[in-house]
Amino acid sequence: MKSGSNLEKLLNAGEFVITGECGPPRSADASVVREKAKYLKGYVDSVNVTDNQTSVVRMSSLAGSLILQEEGVEANMQMVCRDRNRIAIQSDVLGATALGIRNMLCLSGDHQKFGDHPEAKNVFDLDSIQLIQTVKMMRDEGKLISGQEMAEGTEPRLFIGAAVNPFADPFEYRVYRLAKKIAAGVDFVQTQCIYNMDKFKEYMKQAHDMGLTEKVHVLAGITPMKSLGMARYMQKSVPGMDVPDEIINRLKGVEKGGQSKEGINILLDQIQILKEIPGVAGVHLMAIEWEERVPEIVEAAGLLPRPTV
Amino acid sequence: MIVGERKPLDEILEMVKDAKKILIVGCKGCVTVCNAGGTKEVGILAATLRLARLKEDNPIEIDEMTLERQCDPEYIEILEERAANYDIILSMACSIGPQYISEKFPEAIVYPALNTCFMGGAQEHGVWAEFCQACGDCKIHLFGGYCPIARCSKSLLNGPCGGSADGKCEVDKEIDCVWHLIVNKLMKQGKLDQLTQVKPLKNWTTSRDGGPRKIVREDLKI
Amino acid sequence: MRLQYSPNVKIIMVPCTGRVDILHLLKAFEDGADGVYVAGCMEGDCHYLTGNLKARRRVEYVQKVLESMGVEPERVAMYNMSAADGPRFVQVAEEFKSKIQELGPSPFIKPKDQAA
Numbered sequence: 001m002k003s004g005s006n007l008e009k010l011l012n013a014g015e016f017v018i019t020g021e022c023g024p025p026r027s028a029d030a031s032v033v034r035e036k037a038k039y040l041k042g043y044v045d046s047v048n049v050t051d052n053q054t055s056v057v058r059m060s061s062l063a064g065s066l067i068l069q070e071e072g073v074e075a076n077m078q079m080v081c082r083d084r085n086r087i088a089i090q091s092d093v094l095g096a097t098a099l100g101i102r103n104m105l106c107l108s109g110d111h112q113k114f115g116d117h118p119e120a121k122n123v124f125d126l127d128s129i130q131l132i133q134t135v136k137m138m139r140d141e142g143k144l145i146s147g148q149e150m151a152e153g154t155e156p157r158l159f160i161g162a163a164v165n166p167f168a169d170p171f172e173y174r175v176y177r178l179a180k181k182i183a184a185g186v187d188f189v190q191t192q193c194i195y196n197m198d199k200f201k202e203y204m205k206q207a208h209d210m211g212l213t214e215k216v217h218v219l220a221g222i223t224p225m226k227s228l229g230m231a232r233y234m235q236k237s238v239p240g241m242d243v244p245d246e247i248i249n250r251l252k253g254v255e256k257g258g259q260s261k262e263g264i265n266i267l268l269d270q271i272q273i274l275k276e277i278p279g280v281a282g283v284h285l286m287a288i289e290w291e292e293r294v295p296e297i298v299e300a301a302g303l304l305p306r307p308t309v
Numbered sequence: 310m311i312v313g314e315r316k317p318l319d320e321i322l323e324m325v326k327d328a329k330k331i332l333i334v335g336c337k338g339c340v341t342v343c344n345a346g347g348t349k350e351v352g353i354l355a356a357t358l359r360l361a362r363l364k365e366d367n368p369i370e371i372d373e374m375t376l377e378r379q380c381d382p383e384y385i386e387i388l389e390e391r392a393a394n395y396d397i398i399l400s401m402a403c404s405i406g407p408q409y410i411s412e413k414f415p416e417a418i419v420y421p422a423l424n425t426c427f428m429g430g431a432q433e434h435g436v437w438a439e440f441c442q443a444c445g446d447c448k449i450h451l452f453g454g455y456c457p458i459a460r461c462s463k464s465l466l467n468g469p470c471g472g473s474a475d476g477k478c479e480v481d482k483e484i485d486c487v488w489h490l491i492v493n494k495l496m497k498q499g500k501l502d503q504l505t506q507v508k509p510l511k512n513w514t515t516s517r518d519g520g521p522r523k524i525v526r527e528d529l530k531i
Numbered sequence: 532m533r534l535q536y537s538p539n540v541k542i543i544m545v546p547c548t549g550r551v552d553i554l555h556l557l558k559a560f561e562d563g564a565d566g567v568y569v570a571g572c573m574e575g576d577c578h579y580l581t582g583n584l585k586a587r588r589r590v591e592y593v594q595k596v597l598e599s600m601g602v603e604p605e606r607v608a609m610y611n612m613s614a615a616d617g618p619r620f621v622q623v624a625e626e627f628k629s630k631i632q633e634l635g636p637s638p639f640i641k642p643k644d645q646a647a
Contacts, residue, residue, distance in 0.1 A: 082463070086510065108470050111462055111480050122463070129467035130510050145510065165471030173469075173492045176505055180467060184507050192471060239474045318599045349554065356557035361600045363561075363639040 002139065002187060003159035005102035006074045007046040009309040011188060011217045016275060017282030018303055019076060019190065019219060020044035020294060023053055024064035033064050037071035039291040043298045044073075045306055046103055048190070048284070051078040055115025062096050069100055076161060077101045080109025085125040086134070086145055093135055097156035105161040105190070106131040128162060129184045135160050136185030160185060164218075165192040166203040168240035175206045178216070188217040190284040193234075196242040197273050204279050213279030220274045223286045224297065225263035228252060264297060271301045310339035310430065311403045312437045313346060313423040315354065321399070322361055324420045328369065328396035331358075333422070334388070334410070335375035336402035343437055346401030346423050348375040354401065354422060379406030385413050392417045428459075445515030445522065451503065453494035458511075460487035466508040534617050536624040548572070549582025556593045556607055563640050566631035568608040570623065576613070583611060603634050 002008060010017045020040045025032035040047050047068055051061035058064075065075030077096055084092065096104065108128040112120045126134065135158055137143055142155040162181045166174050181189065194200045200220070207213055225231045228251040235243035247266060254262045274280050287294050298304055315321075325331055333351045341347030355371040362369040372395070377384045379402035392398065392414040400407035403425040411419035427439035442459040449456050458464045462480040469488030472479030476489040495504055513519065541564075545551055548571035559567040569590055571583035587609045594604035608627060612619045 108463055108465060110472075113462075113480050124463045124465070125513070126510060127463070127465040127467050128470075129507055133507060134510075163471070168469070168471040169473050169476060169486070169489060170469075170492055170496075173496070173504075176501065177467075177469075180505055180507060183505070184467075239479045240471045318596070349552075352554050353557065356554060356561055357596055357600075360557065360560055360639050363641075364600055364602065366641055 003102045003157045005046065005159045006309075007076065007103050008159040008187070010045050010307060011281055013307075013309050015282075015307045015309070016303070017045045017217075017219065018043075018298060018306070019282065019284045020047040020291070021050065021284070021286045021288070022047050022064065022068060022291065023050045023288070024059035024061065026056065026058050028059065030063075030067050033059070033067040034071055036291045037068050037073045039294050040068075041071060041073050042306060043295050043304070044285065045282075046074045046076045048076045048078055048105055051080045051107070051109070052083065052115070053078075053110065055082065055110050055112040055117065055120075057116060062092065062099070062101070065096070065101055066099055074103070075101060076103035076105055078105045078107055079131065080107045081124050081126050081128060081131055082109030082112065082122050085123050089126065089131065089134065090138065090144055093138060093156050093158070097158055102157070103159045103161060104135060105163065106135060106186070107163055129180055132160055132162055132181060132184040132186050140185075160187045162186045162189050163192065164189045165240050166194070166200055167192065167196065167242040171199075175203060175210065175212070178207060179210065179212055182212060182215045186216055188219060188281070190219045191221040192240060193221045193223040193286060194270070194274075195234075195247050196244050197270065199242060201277055204277050208279045217281040218279055219282045219284040220277075220280050221284045221286060222267055222270055222274070223288065224267040224290065224293070225251060225259075226290065227256075227259045227263070231263075264293065264300070267297065268301055271303075310342050310428070311425060312343045312427050312429045312439075313340050313403050313425045315345055315350065315401070315423055316421070318357060318361065321354070321358065321420075321422055325358065325369065325397055325399065330370040330372075330395055331397045331399055332372045332374065332388075332391065332395045333358075333399045333401060334379070334406070335373075336379045336400075336406055337375055338378045338380065338402070340402055340423060341375075343431070344435075346403075348373075351375055351401055354399075376402075376406075379403075379409055382409065382413065385409050388414065443516070444511070444513070445519075446512065451508070453491045453498070453500075453503075455487050455491050455494075457487055457491065460485075466511060534621045536621045537628045539628050540624045547577070547579050547582040548586035549577070549579055551586050551589060553589050553592055553596075556589065557596070560606075560637065560639055563637060565637045566606040566608075566627065566634070568610055568623070568627050570610050570612060570620065573611050573613055602638050605630060606634060606637075 049061045049064040065077040068075045142150040335351035398419045399422045407419045407421045428441040429439040473486035478484035577583045590609040598604045
């Protein structure tokens, strides 16, 4: 056992896991996180807490993670390289673990250009792959980058995650980048939102053939479409997103009031397909600012009750 | 070369607003090549400032000269006899020039007329791009001849990130995703193994992070 | 053809409008011109291929310079015409002269300078 987290235990037991996502508020209001926790507790196995996602300043991912855990929801703390150098990163890894965090998602981070502080200076001392390597070294070798050693039993016991985008350019290279994250020491990966099932199957087949799915748990990222407008926006304007016309047409086929229901139906169909794809260990449900719908989605997908190990 | 760009006219007019007589000093080095601060640009700035001040009914006298280089003490010396004659000296070199001039002539009031932008090269007439960040430890041979430090928006050594589309950076469609170029080149060359190795953490001590840098060549000292 | 055009227009001949530099346009204003226009060949007909296109870009640059000083950018202009088209030359000369007359005298030269 690397970390003893619920997520790790379930994945090792071969359960089809479901993880959720929670964005902390743009204030010091802990009740926002506590409120979101209500819709996630008992419905998902672990919850990603975003780290100033899209470079918009929010309550820190560490604080958000701790509040979730106080509410009985296991956190998967996100950590980006944009805002911290190697000194701050290692310090936060140690601090988070000391406070009970057991899962950490290692990311490069969105460029600050898209956030609310585009004038900021960025860091990017490490990149996401080097971050994975660093956390793994701290955990498995009990060493800091400097070589400084920790006494046995005092290493940060973290289950290490990463994000992968199977659809970004260049497509042929994406699976090699997954291999590189595995070589760096990642335990599980969550993918970018998937809508193009055929292309994702192709990616997973490639990964499976290369023996990668033996080495890492792949959780397929899914996001329900709230409306036709959202689907169109995702298709046209979000980089690295592949939304096939089929999704657009299904949403077009229903009246406006029924689009969010149809969006959830599409998602439920996706979950059934994903369950059958070899190497897919679970789903990562990103119901962005739609946490209140998580219970019904998970129930309708037949994924209740959540297993315990 | 060092690529610069002239400051907006408003900003320069503000700098010289109280001056009656100024000297504009160009540089025949990099900023001549990138058409920002050579003899010609000195002439254009002088004419523009004179016109702007004529319009305000507050004429300004401007002398123009262009030095061989402004980043070598010996080429600055030529200003010795003249520096005291002006209310302001406006340097059109990269920021090294005005620093050299103001250090050499402590009494002079020296302003930069350019913004020093980056180290790069011309891509076509009138277009320059950044190629180097002077990290002090060149490793471009490991990246198909491209520099990910200077040319990736996140300086990723193990890129690309998930945000590029059609070979362009998510930060700006005008920026080529350098990782797209690196991957395509190395795949074409059959050197995928160079990409699948995890590139180690960079040692930034040779970069600016180690403090301002200096090179001393004993063999060249006189 | 012996066509008449306004004596207000002072002609400075260059081998090709590609020779006209930003500095020349600015100098004209410094020397007291109320307006400056460049009369180049028709686009696509440049003997040196792109001289007139480059001239147009320089004119546009100077228009921006004038604008940044709070001066009407129309005081500098680019016109294209055939060397064989005398009437068009006259028409442009008259058109530009009227435009500048509408804008009034140069904002750079003050009345007291003119009186002096």
